[in-house]
Amino acid sequence: xxxxxPPVEDIRALVGHRFPGGHYTIAHxxxxxxxxxxxxxxxxxxxxxxxxxxxVPILGAGTSIGEMFALGQADSDASxxxxxxxxxxxxxxxxxxxxxxxxxxxxxxxxxxxxxxxDRIAFRFDxxxxxxxxxxxxxxxxxxxxxxx
Amino acid sequence: MNVKVGDEIPSWDMPSVLPERMxxxxxxLRDPNPVHWDRRVVAKMGFGEHTINQGPLGLxxxxxxxxxxxxxxxxxxxxxxxxxxxxxxxxxxARGRVTAIREANGERLADCDIWLEREGTEPPLExxxxxxxxx
Numbered sequence: 001x002x003x004x005x006p007p008v009e010d011i012r013a014l015v016g017h018r019f020p021g022g023h024y025t026i027a028h029x030x031x032x033x034x035x036x037x038x039x040x041x042x043x044x045x046x047x048x049x050x051x052x053x054x055x056v057p058i059l060g061a062g063t064s065i066g067e068m069f070a071l072g073q074a075d076s077d078a079s080x081x082x083x084x085x086x087x088x089x090x091x092x093x094x095x096x097x098x099x100x101x102x103x104x105x106x107x108x109x110x111x112x113x114x115x116x117x118x119d120r121i122a123f124r125f126d127x128x129x130x131x132x133x134x135x136x137x138x139x140x141x142x143x144x145x146x147x148x149x
Numbered sequence: 150m151n152v153k154v155g156d157e158i159p160s161w162d163m164p165s166v167l168p169e170r171m172x173x174x175x176x177x178l179r180d181p182n183p184v185h186w187d188r189r190v191v192a193k194m195g196f197g198e199h200t201i202n203q204g205p206l207g208l209x210x211x212x213x214x215x216x217x218x219x220x221x222x223x224x225x226x227x228x229x230x231x232x233x234x235x236x237x238x239x240x241x242x243a244r245g246r247v248t249a250i251r252e253a254n255g256e257r258l259a260d261c262d263i264w265l266e267r268e269g270t271e272p273p274l275e276x277x278x279x280x281x282x283x284x
Contacts, residue, residue, distance in 0.1 A: 034177055037170040038209035039163055043221045050212050050224055054205035055178040066181045077182040078190055082204045082231040084276075092222045 005146055006073040011119045014071060014108040021102045024060025026052055031095050048093040053138050054085075056093070057125030060101035072108075072121050072144040081143040083120065090134045093127075099135055100128040106139070119144040150219070150283045152259055158245035160266075161214035168200045168237040178203065191236075202235035207274045211263045214243040219280045225258065229276035235265065242266040245278070257282045 026048045035042055035049040043049060058065060066077075074080055093099075107122035121142055127135040171185045183190040184201040191199050208229050215224055235241060245263040252258065259282050264275040 030177060033173055037174045037177075037206060038213055039170075040209070040213045040216070043216070047221050049209065050227075051205045051209040054203075055180075059179065064179055066179075069181075078184050078194065080182065084231070085204070085208065085227070085229045087227045087229075089224055089226070 003073065003075050005117075006119075008110045008119075011072065011108050011110060011121070014105045014121060017071065017105040019103040020062030021100075022060055022062045023098050023100055024056050025098045026056060026093065026095050028095050046095040046097075048095050050087070050089065050093065052093055053087050053089070053127075053136055054140075056099065057101050057103060057127060057136075057138055060099060060127070061103035061125055063103065068123065068142070069144075071105075072119055072142070074144050075146065079145045079147075081118070081145055083141040083143055084139075085141075086139040088137045090136060091129065093136065098130050100130075100132075102126050107141070111143075115148055117146040117148070119146065152247055152250060152282055154247050154249060156247045158214060158218050158247070158261060158263070161210055161217060161243040163210050163239075163241040163243070166202050166206075166235055166237050166239045166241060170206065171200050171202060171237065174203050174206055178205075196234060196236060199236040199238065202237070202239075204229075204231050204274075207231070207235045207241070207265060210241055210243040210265060211245065211274070211276075211278065214245060214263070215261075215278060215280055218245075219259070220283060223280040223283070224278065225256075225281060226279040227263075227276065228278075229274060231274055233270060233273035235267070235273050239267055241273075248277075250282075257284075 031048045103125040245261045249260040264272040
């Protein structure tokens with residue numbers, strides 16, 4: 001059973017929503033398991049696998065994938081589709097280094113393509129190292145599928 | 150490192166996408182989406198008895214390809230689109246091609262098209278990357 005279609009005004013009003021922000025430190029065990037999942041050998045020294053730039057910003061900003069689904073009033077967890085990622089690295093991410101993360105919703109609107117309706121929401125995350133230098137920036141854009149309407 | 154526009158990046162092979170890795174990844178990401186660990190949910194979506202790979206994991210195969218080519222500290226930017234799902238059991242090959250060589254901020258950079266290849270389908274993931282070339 002699908003949820004009622006959220007008002008488009010509710011979706012558009014998400015632009016500018018800021019997450020609490022906070023800090024995140026990538027633990028060695030976490031990077032080890034993450035790297036293993038990718039099929040790679042551990043990286044040299046304390047370098048974290050760049051794929052950490054998905055979950056580190058989300059959790060460090062004080063949110064979660066579940067909350068991001070809920071903010072867009074997802075029909076169900078399985079109704080989310082990925083449009084794109086844009087990941088910029090200003091320095092390699094490293095284990096056991098605290099990163100400051102700030103995040104906000106930068107785009108939110110309704111689209112219809114080929115009879116399929118979805119809400120398109122973009123989340124931007126900025127990471128700084130302990131010295132306040134930019135470490136990375138990522139923009140995640142998801143589709144909240146609303147089915148055929 | 151001698152690199153020119155049009156060069157192919159040495160490919161990186163994932164012989165079989167493993168469902169166990171999706172489960173570990175779901176725990177690390179705190180990702181509640183059941184498509185990554187519950188085949189019954191995915192079957193109802195019309196993908197058959199499979200689980201769907203996390204987007205970051207698919208992207209990571211191209212990261213590994215770039216690391217093998219230019220080193221583990223070389224990636225400056227990745228822009229990725231996700232037109233199709235990658236499923237457990239898929240044989241995936243990460244590929245790439247150099248589209249430009251340029252200098253910025255004192256670094257010699259290579260812009261590249263990158264994508265995942267799967268036999269019988271269009272690329273499930275495709276995008277671009279910028280890497281710092283070794284001296």
